[in-house]
Amino acid sequence: MDRIVLIGMMGAGKTTIGKELARRSGMRFVDCDHEIEARTGVKIPTIFEIEGEEGFRRRESQVIDELTSCDGLVIATGGGAVLDPGNRALLAERAVVIYLNVPPQVLWERTRHDRNRPLLQVPNPRERIFALHRQRDPLYREVAHIIVDGGRGNPGAMVRQIQKALENRRTGPCTPST
Numbered sequence: 001m002d003r004i005v006l007i008g009m010m011g012a013g014k015t016t017i018g019k020e021l022a023r024r025s026g027m028r029f030v031d032c033d034h035e036i037e038a039r040t041g042v043k044i045p046t047i048f049e050i051e052g053e054e055g056f057r058r059r060e061s062q063v064i065d066e067l068t069s070c071d072g073l074v075i076a077t078g079g080g081a082v083l084d085p086g087n088r089a090l091l092a093e094r095a096v097v098i099y100l101n102v103p104p105q106v107l108w109e110r111t112r113h114d115r116n117r118p119l120l121q122v123p124n125p126r127e128r129i130f131a132l133h134r135q136r137d138p139l140y141r142e143v144a145h146i147i148v149d150g151g152r153g154n155p156g157a158m159v160r161q162i163q164k165a166l167e168n169r170r171t172g173p174c175t176p177s178t
């Protein structure tokens, strides 16, 4: 299937890894968050302010439906894309879904200085990351065809690991001939 979707928490590396994976695979990279910002002409925190999380999620589902209908794309989803059962079904059916699994402490270290994540604008953002991770980890696993440990290793090494896993899916794991 000529369509790859990256899922995982805020800060898991979906944008970083997705861009590099697309470059090396001769595919086009698209980021659902950026697509929503381009269509609305405002940043995500502004959408949350005006339309609430519910309004943002409606836009997110629309973009997921459209992008997963196009071929040749590496798609980075927003961290909450798997919350909606309809999104989960579309993703699992239409794409090879890769979960970038990163421990919450690492996610916290990567996102702590970023102001562009409305769900982290709370008195204790670290606790929030841990809670979101507990809630979402089972959903990411439910949808994923491939799970990669994204907490260690530089992005280049992770992309190679993903390419190998994709190749194994296509051809089956290599078994020694007797």
Ligand SMILES: Nc1ncnc2c1ncn2[C@@H]1O[C@H](COP(=O)(O)OP(=O)(O)OP(=O)(O)O)[C@@H](O)[C@H]1O
Pocket (backbone or CB within 6 Å): 008, 009, 010, 011, 012, 013, 014, 015, 016, 017, 033, 076, 077, 078, 079, 110, 117, 150, 152, 153, 154, 155, 158
């Ligand atoms: N494998 C990695 N090793 C070290 N740092 C990384 C790795 N992957 C990403 N990072 C860094 O972590 C930060 C978050 O990465 P990125 O923006 O790609 O995450 P994301 O999953 O797209 O987050 P969001 O859901 O908020 O868009 C960036 O500063 C990036 O440089």
Ligand SMILES: O=C(O)C1=C[C@@H](O)[C@@H](O)[C@H](O)C1
Pocket (backbone or CB within 6 Å): 009, 010, 033, 044, 077, 078, 079, 080, 081, 116, 117, 118, 119
């Ligand atoms: O984890 C989430 O629910 C979110 C993650 C970001 O990618 C954005 O999609 C938005 O900030 C919501």
Ligand SMILES: [Mg+2]
Pocket (backbone or CB within 6 Å): 014, 015, 016, 031, 033, 076
């Ligand atoms: Mg991103």
